Amino acid sequence: MTKNGKLSADIFKGSTINTPSMLANEDYLDAMNWATSIGGYAGLVDKSMANLGVIEKFVEATPWMEFLAGDDPSIRSNTSVCLKVTDLDADQVKKMAALLEKENVALDVGAYRSAPPGFRIWCGPTVEAADLEALMPWVEWAHAEVKAA
Numbered sequence: 001m002t003k004n005g006k007l008s009a010d011i012f013k014g015s016t017i018n019t020p021s022m023l024a025n026e027d028y029l030d031a032m033n034w035a036t037s038i039g040g041y042a043g044l045v046d047k048s049m050a051n052l053g054v055i056e057k058f059v060e061a062t063p064w065m066e067f068l069a070g071d072d073p074s075i076r077s078n079t080s081v082c083l084k085v086t087d088l089d090a091d092q093v094k095k096m097a098a099l100l101e102k103e104n105v106a107l108d109v110g111a112y113r114s115a116p117p118g119f120r121i122w123c124g125p126t127v128e129a130a131d132l133e134a135l136m137p138w139v140e141w142a143h144a145e146v147k148a149a
Contacts, residue, residue, distance in 0.1 A: 035125075038125070043125075044125040045078075045125075047125040047129075048078040048079055048123060048124055048125050049078050050129050051078070051123035051124070051125075051127055051129050051132055052076065052078040052081060052123050053129075054123075054129050054132040054133055054136070055081050055083070055121065055123060055132065056073075058136045058139070059083065062140070063086075064085055064086050064087040064088070064143065065083055065084075065085060065086070065139075066083065066084050066086055067081075067082070067083060067084075068082035068083060068084050068111075068115065068116065068118060069082065078123060079122065079123055079124040080120060080121075080122060080123075080124075081120070081121045081122075081123045082111065082115065082118060082119070082120050083111075083118045083119045083120075083121065084111070084115075084116040084117060084118035085117050085118050085119075085143070087147075088117060088143070088146060088147070089117060090117040092117070092146045092147075093110070093111070093117035093118060093119075093146075094110060094117075095142075095146045095149075096139070096142040096143055096145075096146050097109055097110035097119065097142075099141075099142040099145055099146070100138060100139070100142050103138065105135065105138045106119075106121075106135060106138070106139075108120075109121055119139070121135070
């Protein structure tokens with residue numbers, strides 16, 4: 001903010017400091033415009049809830065998958081959805097995650113080290129429900145592959 005030991009007043013008159021900061025500002029503006037285009041805050045929440053609905057439907061139909069938060073929907077995250085696999089040990093679930101990554105289907109979805117064996121799936125509004133719907137058969141496939149091994 002200084003040049004040759006003096007305050008650079010040009011930055012307060014619209015002078016560009018650096019290109020990366022301008023790109024970050026444009027990304028932010030694009031994100032805000034997109035969020036507004038889908039209904040603002042309410043639209044973002046609705047999209048996340050619809051995404052969570054895809055996972056809820058899968059968990060309901062899959063006896064070996066549960067929400068880490070348990071059966072109480074009021075304490076589930078609708079963005080960072082955490083699941084646990086109930087019929088495999090931690091190493092087997094890691095193999096499932098590795099299979100999904102190898103197939104380039106899901107990256108970095110394994111549960112945290114200190115969590116029960118399972119997955120973390122981002123369901124925020126930047127994700128399309130159709131992509132989550134496409135993921136679920138892959139999760140079933142990876143489970144079947146590990147169970148058969």
